[in-house]
Amino acid sequence: MLLVAMLALGLAAGTAQAQEHNDRPEDLPAGQGRDETFFTCTACHGIAIIVRQGLPRERWDATIDDMIRQQNMPPPDDADRRLIVDYLAAAFPPRARGRQPNNPFLNRP
DSSP, X not given: OHHHHHHHHHHHXXXXXXXXXXXXXXXXXXXXXXXXXXXXXXXXXXTHHHHTOOOOHHHHHHXXXXXXXXXXXXXXXXXXXXXXXXXHHHHSXXXXXXXXXXXXXXXXX
């Protein structure tokens, strides 16, 4: 509840710009921290920007710092932040990119 109150206070004070979207918490993968993540992140943007990412835990954590610094997001308390970062790291881990070692075109003599 503290997080919701902080978000409402931040929005009322004009520190974050809410955008309209039709997203629901259920649109994100199930997992501990989904609701906290949804309500924290969608105060400013829809879930599409989250779903497109695939980041290691450290980068998700740094992204929160970026949102606080660059977008005036109200900082979540430590417990909520850990929960959100853990959720994002589990639900949206780094994706394999580029050519993989098992690519037959890379293994030509």
